[in-house]
Amino acid sequence: AQSVTQLDSHVSVSEGTPVLLRCNYSSSYSPSLFWYVQHPNKGLQLLLKYTSAATLVKGINGFEAEFKKSETSFHLTKPSAHMSDAAEYFCVVSERSGGGADGLTFGKGTHLIIQP
Amino acid sequence: DGGITQSPKYLFRKEGQNVTLSCEQNLNHDAMYWYRQDPGQGLRLIYYSQIVNDFQKGDIAEGYSVSREKKESFPLTVTSAQKNPTAFYLCASSPGQAASGSETQYFGPGTRLLVL
Numbered sequence: 001a002q003s004v005t006q007l008d009s010h011v012s013v014s015e016g017t018p019v020l021l022r023c024n025y026s027s028s029y030s031p032s033l034f035w036y037v038q039h040p041n042k043g044l045q046l047l048l049k050y051t052s053a054a055t056l057v058k059g060i061n062g063f064e065a066e067f068k069k070s071e072t073s074f075h076l077t078k079p080s081a082h083m084s085d086a087a088e089y090f091c092v093v094s095e096r097s098g099g100g101a102d103g104l105t106f107g108k109g110t111h112l113i114i115q116p
Numbered sequence: 117d118g119g120i121t122q123s124p125k126y127l128f129r130k131e132g133q134n135v136t137l138s139c140e141q142n143l144n145h146d147a148m149y150w151y152r153q154d155p156g157q158g159l160r161l162i163y164y165s166q167i168v169n170d171f172q173k174g175d176i177a178e179g180y181s182v183s184r185e186k187k188e189s190f191p192l193t194v195t196s197a198q199k200n201p202t203a204f205y206l207c208a209s210s211p212g213q214a215a216s217g218s219e220t221q222y223f224g225p226g227t228r229l230l231v232l
Contacts, residue, residue, distance in 0.1 A: 009156070032219055043120075043206055043223035044159075090158060094219045104221065106158040 002027045004093045006107035014115045019078040021110045023091035026072060033074045034092040035065055038109075044090065050074065061085070086114045119143070120224035122207050127229045129194065129201060137192045137227045139207035146212030148190035149221060152176060153204040162205075165190055166212060194229060202231050 007022040025031060032051045036044040048059025055067040065076045074091060091107040120141045129135045141148065147166045151159040161174030165184040179198025184190055190209075194201045205228075208221040 034220070036223075041204075041226065041228065043122075043225045044208075046220060046222070049220060104161075104219070108156060108158040 002029075002031065002093050002095045002105050004091050004105050004107040006089075006091050006110045008110050009108070010111045010113065012113040012115060013081050015083055016080050019076070019081045019085065019112065021076040021089050021091075021112065023074045023076065023107060024072055025074060025091070025093045027093055027095055029095045032094040033065075033067060034094070035059065035063070035074075035076050036090045036092060038088045038090065040087075047076070047089075081112075081114050083114050083116065086112055088112070120207060120209055120222060122205075122224040122227050124227060125225070127227055128232050129229060130232050132196045134193055134195050135229070137194070137205055137207075137229070139190045139192065139224060141188055141190075141207075141209045141222075141224075143209055143211075143222065144187070145209035145222075146187070147210045148184065149208040149210075150174075150180070150182065150190070150192045151206045151208065153206055153226075159206065162192065201229055204228050 004025045034049045035047040037047050038044045047063050048057045050057045050067045058064045063078045065074050067074050088109045088111050090109050094104050123138045149164040150162040152162055153159050160176050162180050163171055163174055163182040165171035168184055168187050171182050171184050179195055181193045204226050206226045207224040210221045
């Protein structure tokens with residue numbers, strides 16, 4: 001069975017400062033991990049994904065995430081926040097165990113607030 | 117322009133009424149999905165289809181029905197049996213389990229359903 005925990009429901013940072021959104025997962029298999037972003041009343045946009053290649057994954061809009069198997073973590077970071085980064089962020093884990101719907105499990109989301 | 121379209125953007129349902137949400141994709145993806153999003157709960161899977169003329173129940177299928185008569189279309193009907201239908205509904209598609217990177221899901225812009 002797989003699960004994903006986003007450790008913060010809300011994160012507030014000042015514009016120009018670093019962003020850290022935390023995600024821990026559990027998985028019985030070698031997982032794929034994703035971060036999606038959702039702006040208000042919009043669909044989800046893929047930021048980046050990890051699929052057992054390089055552990056440091058670079059995504060769009062300056063975001064990156066590091067897969068740490070020993071810590072079962074996949075935290076999302078950005079060196080300098082921009083006002084346009086304000087949105088909801090979802091961490092997602094996928095097990096390719098043959099289960100239905102590609103076995104995606106979504107975290108409950110972290111709301112990122114950017115202070116001017 | 118490739119992508120996933122959902123219509124309408126907003127939908128109002130009266131008591132006892134069935135309503136249908138549209139989802140169309142021109143990405144030539146085999147698999148399609150419907151999710152329900154409630155505040156603070158992330159996304160929950162309603163139904164999914166991995167191939168035309170076949171679909172499976174997700175975690176919260178009660179009160180919903182789907183069809184998959186064409187590869188590009190996966191409409192969702194919210195029936196009168198769904199007692200709490202107010203939510204944001206997201207449709208997604210993925211290439212399918214056989215394709216490389218197939219588990220990445222691409223999302224439409226969503227439909228917000230409100231009960232009158």
